[in-house]
Amino acid sequence: MSGMMLLLLLCLSLGTISVVHCGDPTINFEWNVTHGTLSPLGVPQQVILINGQFPGPNINSTTNNNVVVNVFNNLDEPFLLTWSGIQQRKNSWQDGTPGTMCPIPAGKNFTYQFQVKDQIGSFIYYPTTAMHRAGGAFGGLRVNSRLMIPVPYDTPEDDYTVLIGDWYTKSHNAVKKLLDSGRSMARPDGVLINGKDAKGDGKDEPLFTMKAGKTYKYRICNVGLKNTLNFRIQEHWMTLVEMEGSHTVQNTYQSLDVHLGQCMAVLVTADKDPKDYYMVASTRFTKSVLTGKGIIRYENGKGPADPELPEAPEGWAWSLNQFRSFRWNLTSSAARPNPQGSYHYGKINISRTIRLANAASKVDGKLRYSINGVSHVDPETPLKLAEYYGVGDKVFKTDTIKDEPPEDETKVEVHPNVVNQTHRDFVEIIFENHEKSLQTWHVSGYAIFAVAIEPGRWDPEKRKNYNLLDAVSRHTIQVYPKSWAAIMTSFDNPGMWNIRSEHPERRYLGQQLYIAVPNPSHSTRDEYNMPDTALVCGIVKDMPKPPPPYRN
Structure with a gap:
């Protein structure tokens, strides 16, 4: 079916689908998800390919584009993708998490439809089912x-x-079995850059080429599984210009710590001798450092890359200071023709403070991760679907955690973790990390203001140290060992939204929750009705679909 015909059909059915805006361009993709055998680190292993590619295809869109991705699941088990950082206004139906959507059954397909509304920036997509x-x-x-x-x-x-x-x-199945048995993933085996690690034997093909004297944009994203990575390019400085959807003050860096799930965009000028150079990514905060390399080649350059790699910084204090140097560019335009800084978040009264503490513990002898004493499990029926069909009380309970951590974090309950949140409240969330390992958190559905990270324990006096002027608006936040991090956001986007650890192991074993934000207006102005194309599963599979609760 042609793109124009698909757009016409979607426009004709706006009354039920309501996610495609006919005045904005539509871009279409068809993806086939399969298993394949590759050797990213020199050892043959099973990987997951999209259209035969590892990593998967790049989605190149423009603000307000309607994105239509038809995903054919040719694996032998259910599969689901999330679009990390895309805010999905009014549309948690397309968020791609097991709490909002049924996974795509083996041998079936599903078409995602969403709009990158009023956004710019660098993001990633990845699977949320099993340990895919x-x-x-x-x-x-x-x-x-x-x-x-x-x-x-x-x-x-x-x-x-x-x-x-x-x-x-x-393989991902072997990793899943390890976690299911109650053990941790342990140490990774290497570091990849765009699915490869340069051998340094003079036979490596370049990942990228540059013309002498020209300036290039590099969007650097950590798609890893366990570790923060420090990224640097031999002899070249990097000017930070954007981070997860926000233009930043243009500071220049020799290296950048990129935490799990985070993306940063930098400008690099080809102003060195024309030859090969290594881009380097190495693990941070680990006893044994793992390093991955990739070649950047100057056009018509002569000479191999210097085998001596630039060193990474040491310690997390350096990383914390780098975080403090990141600032929102208040003089630039955003996706809409208004200054980014016109939203004065620091002058809005806080409606609610939620303190979330992560913990590792054993439940029935097996490793679990929790938030405020609850380790989340995904029910067979997605939370959003159960809520829409009016059977939420048969699938989950809400507010089983309090707004502050329990005194005894070793006592853990295992069940769906859902928190109610009033629409449009301006909320302060404190992530408290009482463990010795660094944590990274992701908030779906919203842009968050990362106002502070500090060592020690949080108390209300710490608000004096918040950046209430130009904290970067983004969707992830890292929390250093024995430290806390504070974010602020307006819960103005109704739906069922995921707050999760960006460490796949910790997410899989329970370190996540869902925020249920109601639609008090009962209007599609604030939230879309369930799409006609939505998959159904669990206890609602054979139930009649309820009439649309929200009017146009």
């Missing part, structure tokens, strides 16, 4: 600014996506 992320099926998702919106830097010669991540030579 340990097999691949991840890729870059970029949202370019419309031509009418000025960008605070000159147009680069080219725009490159750099996917860095630690990697295991075990």
Whole structure:
């Protein structure tokens, strides 16, 4: 079916689907998800491919584009993708988490339909079912600014996506069995850059090429499984220009710590001798450092890359100071023609404070991760679907955790973890990390203001140290060992939204929850009705679909 015909059909059915806006362009993709055998670290292993590619295809979109992705699941088990950082306004039906959607059955297909509304920036997609992320099926998702919106830097010669991540030579099924048995994933086997690790034997093909004197944009995203990675390019400085959907103050760095699930966009000028150079990604905060390499080649350059790699910084204090240097660019335009800084988040009264503490413990002798004493499990019926069909009370209970951590974090309950949240409340969330390992958190459905990270324990006096002027609006936040991090956000997007650890192991073993934000207006102005194309499963599979509760 042609793109124009698909768009016409979607426009004709706006009364029920309501996710495609006919005045905005539609871009269409057809993806086949399969298993394949590759050797990313020199050892043959089973990986997950999208259209035969590892990593998967890059989605190149522009603000307000309607994105239609028809995914054919040719694996032998259910599969689901999430579009990390895409805010999915009014549309948690397309968020791609097991709490909002039924997974795509083996041998079947599902068409995602969403709009990258009023967004720009660098993002990723990845699987949320089982431990599929340990097999691949991840890729870059970029949202370019419309031509009418000025960008605070000159147009680069080219725009490159750099996917860095630690990697295991075990298959995703082997990793899942390890976790199901009650054990941890342990240490990864290496680090990949765009699915490869340069051998340094002079035979490596370049990942990217540059023309001398030209400036390039590199979108660097950590798609790994366990570790923060430090990224750097031999002899080249990087000017940070964007981070997870926000233009930043343009500071220049020799290296950047990129935590799990995070994306940063930098400008790099080809102003060195024309030859090969290594881009390097190495693990941080680990006893044994793992390093991955990739070649950047100057056009018509002569000479191999210097085998001596630039060193990474040491300690997490350096990383914390780097976080404090990140600032929102208040003078630039965003996706809409208004200054980003016109939203004065620091002057809004806080309606609610939620403190969330992560913990590792054993339940029936097996490893589990929890938030405020609850380790989440995904029910057979997605939470959003159960709520829509009016059977939520048969699937989950809400507010089983309090707004502050329990005194005894070793006492853990295992069940769905759902928190009610009033629509449009401006909420402060404190992530408290009482463990010795670094944590990274993701918030679906919203942009969050990362106002503070500090060592020690949080108390209300710490608000004096918040950045209430130009904290970067983003969707992830890291929390250093024995530290806390504070974010602020307005819960103005009704739906069922996931807050999760960006560590796949911890997410799989329970370190996540869902925020249920009601639609008090009962209007599609605030939230879409369930799409006609939505998959149904669990206890609602054979139930009649309820009439649309929200009016147009």
